[in-house]
Amino acid sequence: MQTDAIRAFVAVCDLGSFQAASEALHLSQPTISKRLASLEQRLGHSLFDRVGRGVALTEAGRAYLPHARELLAVLQDGRRALDNLGAEVAGVLRLALSHHVGLHRMPGVLREFVSRYPGVEPQIVFVDSEAACRSVANGERELAVITLPTPAHPALVEDCIWPDPMSVFVGHDHELAKRNQVVATDLAPHACVLPPVDSYTYQIIAQALAARDVQVAPHMTSHYLETLRMLAGVGIGWTVLPTSMDHPELVRLELPELVIRRRLGAIRHPRRSLSNAARALLSLLDQARVPA
Structure with missing residues (x-):
């Protein structure tokens, strides 16, 4: 099954429209539509109801979405596993930070990180802690540094830093x-x-x-x-x-x-492979740890 079509499907779900997905993926809208039509044909189900310029997931689309996310996350895991064969700390680090943690706790850590590992390209989103948890659970982000949930998130591993x-x-x-x-x-x-x-x-x-x-x-x-x-x-x-x-x-x-x-700290998915860059950031966070 074409992963590009699945990636287009998830992008439309996340961004709410074909136009937004095409801009995010740097593709034309006809290309997005063609990929989604191909995916629907292969699955034998319509994934979206097209209403005017908007889109809404069908029952089949809602059922398929978590599996599509899982497939993309597994592909990312495979790429990270290959990248990790070398000792180099480089590549993209997909990180989510809550607003408070990003402003008040992470500047020193990030300053040291980018100085020590210039080959890493941090891709940071600032979101609410609840959204950050969802992005790690969905495989969209490797790590999040946030207000830790109480009780703990059942699908994620947490590490209290502050x-x-x-x-x-x-x-x-x-x-x-x-x-x-x-x-x-x-x-x-x-x-x-x-x-x-x-x-x-x-x-x-x-x-x-x-x-x-x-x-x-x-x-x-x-x-x-x-x-x-x-x-x-x-x-x-x-x-x-x-x-x-x-x-x-x-x-x-x-x-x-x-x-x-x-409690403020890092969360990750226990079944996802971490990149060398993510492991390096966790090491710096460990050095910044404040005893409870």
Whole structure:
């Protein structure tokens, strides 16, 4: 079966249109259409419903997609295995980073990596930790360095590199900033700004708050912790940030009974071959490890 056709199928699924797939693969739209028609003929099933300029997966398409991803991942594994026969650390490194980890934890590691291994071409995407997990599980990325999920992802192997304690912050004009003593239950009546409710970080925060009988309904949400820091600083609500993100515009509330802690680290697929470049990056991450 033609792998180019399968690659075109997955690209259309990921990008949502023939045009976007053709641009990503540097092919014409007629070529994409021809490859997909050939694949559908070989499979004996229609994979897409064409509605206007949009496309939607058929039932057969939805059933075939995970197998198509798996086949492309296996082909990548084979290429990596051949590349790894030599000791050279070179080639493409497909890496996913969460925004916070990329900005606050990885610059030193990446600086050392690109200096030590100039033959490697890093291809880095900055995505939410949840999307990064999916990309590693699907074989689209070799590694991701992110907020680790709680509980652990059932299909992936994780390695905690940095413990990440978190604290509650408010702006200087917030009512809670003016109190001599605050307990966790004092947070409940006040508006909060937190990560999206389907994010790993929100789940960690909500579980810690629930253990202190505090239920929350965020007034606003954002995956970008720098945005939450700004919103709290201007007085829109209290927030929870890594303690390391303390800022002159914020007041950190002393709540010793409330323990909120994330874990940041690397994830990989246990059944995928890692390139020499990925192994080299893991080695540098190990050197950057902070004991829990």
